[in-house]
Amino acid sequence: MAITIKDVARESGVNVSTVSRALNGEYGVHAGTREHVLAIAKRLHYRPNRVARGLVTGRSHSLALVVSDIRNPFFAEVARGAEDAAYAADYDLVLCNSDLDAEKQLRYVQSLMEKRVDGILMNSVAALSKKQVEQLSGFGVPIVLLNRAAPRNAFSTISADNDAGGALAGEYLWKLGHRKIAHLTGPRHHGNMTDRAEGFVRSLAEARKPVKPVILHGKNNFQGGVELADRLLALHPDTTAIFAASDMMAFGVIRALMDAGRRIPEDVSVIGFDNVELSAIVNPPLTTIHQPRYEIGQAAVEILLRLAGRGEHQAPEHRLFGVHLVERKSCLEHTS
Amino acid sequence: MAITIKDVARESGVNVSTVSRALNGEYGVHAGTREHVLAIAKRLHYRPNRVARGLVTGRSHSLALVVSDIRNPFFAEVARGAEDAAYAADYDLVLCNSDLDAEKQLRYVQSLMEKRVDGILMNSVAALSKKQVEQLSGFGVPIVLLNRAAPRNAFSTISADNDAGGALAGEYLWKLGHRKIAHLTGPRHHGNMTDRAEGFVRSLAEARKPVKPVILHGKNNFQGGVELADRLLALHPDTTAIFAASDMMAFGVIRALMDAGRRIPEDVSVIGFDNVELSAIVNPPLTTIHQPRYEIGQAAVEILLRLAGRGEHQAPEHRLFGVHLVERKSCLEHTS
């Protein structure tokens, strides 16, 4: 079997507790003793058993990231930021894909609790019921949400300023002269996307000559973009500008529009949200709202670690990241 | 504190060992007793502490996935397949990004060992030295490699048939009449990519009128594709066809070619490898070699679980997934 702290103790002629102290670099150990123990440990290729340590300390030194789907480039980037931050702090990151399925999400969280993860970073299914919120809080593990899924006082949240981003998109299209505008977005009650829609609608309503956009809900992925664009074309063929709630949806929209013989941006302008790497290389290059995905993942872990460090209940912390418009080639001035 | 097996035992008026047996559904417990215990456990919202269980059983019920970078859509898809398979078997998946840095990879594996993960699924830095192979084997944890990084007898591997895929690309370009051909690929000694290059070169060498392609090495990502294409244009401006070792690189190649005023596919044909979702929607739609990414991740976990289930050393298992060419619009017949 693997060699344990006892082996090291026996071999160095001291007690296990002394080995433990020496290894954990705590004070209260004679420098000479420590060096000796460390040398023996090294010679024996001793590797501490973190499971055992976790059992007594009650902390597992691992965090969990629950996203809807890691294949979404947005989450992949968030995951990378989160993992880098976790690695830097010597924490592990457990990956979970919830598909925004409430039941699956709950099962994940329960399982993570049994494993005693020290914190959960989660893109939650939106609109958590009061009961669900209580259930999650009840686990007593720090949770940082990547979206607004619960009352502000329930959990810490960290996200881009989705509302402002939506407004940016609205103002931009309006200024380009568009008046027949549509917003194609994800499921209803999807925290972040709901905020984007609100900012978008508001900015258009507050314009000098108010406009009321058509809003269609569907799946937040490439296929969803295709389907929504098709529906839109059937319903409102005179639309001149489309705000897609994510770049992946925007790609689907572009594809559907092209298949329908519409030129982009000459016939219809398209603006996305996320600024994923590929948005620069599709054709036409996508104008979109940039949000700092990597930084969001990174910052979320930092908050989580801070929360996990302190005692139980801290006041939730909310952090909003700035967004900005990246102008490329998918939008054009509308001249009727 | 959380409620433990002791609480359940006390409350149900039996011994903890009985509770343990009842909970784990083993035989040797009176049906009535089990039901009673289960009911109490449920009422108390008892959740077993898996850390404690792990300490005694020596198994953590978690696996690790070490990839170079989860932002690479290829790995995101592999990760999803792996996580789904792990979830189905009630295992957790720990995510690690190695950046193909040998030292970082080693640190990850060591840390994972300390956590007693039951298996590691890894896209290893290629060309592991004999010493590194021994080191990894020495940990005694099942490892499944996503690439050829070590002698066949060292670890189990699972991957697409990269060699055959490379050959497919070579034959295709040759049949289209191309004779000035280049292959832009990742770092030297990158397991999978090396195989692709070999198949490609061989197919061209075995053609009726053999061709020797130019081969350039760079980074395996969008930026790498851009840089290599620029270099190629300077070195061999008369190239008529390019095989990029991954779709991400192909995207970079397309971008660089367009920026240089070359039309695709009229002036130069481009073929990729992976068939990531986005390859269908870039412009022009990318002709590429498809490999089953999700299935690879899924199958890898299944092998890992099988390995973890049995005793220590099993004969390594090797599995190769078939590939096929997906013809889209980025390649054209060459007529000189």
Place this chain on the structure above:
DNA sequence: CTGAAAGCGCTAACAG
């Protein structure tokens, strides 16, 4: 079928 007891590997008081 069930209880008692040992112990997984480690940390954390508490003495000395």
Place this chain on the structure above:
DNA sequence: CTGTTAGCGCTTTCAG
């Protein structure tokens, strides 16, 4: 500064 002693929560012999 160091050793002794309890456990952390659970599984697993071994008796009964």
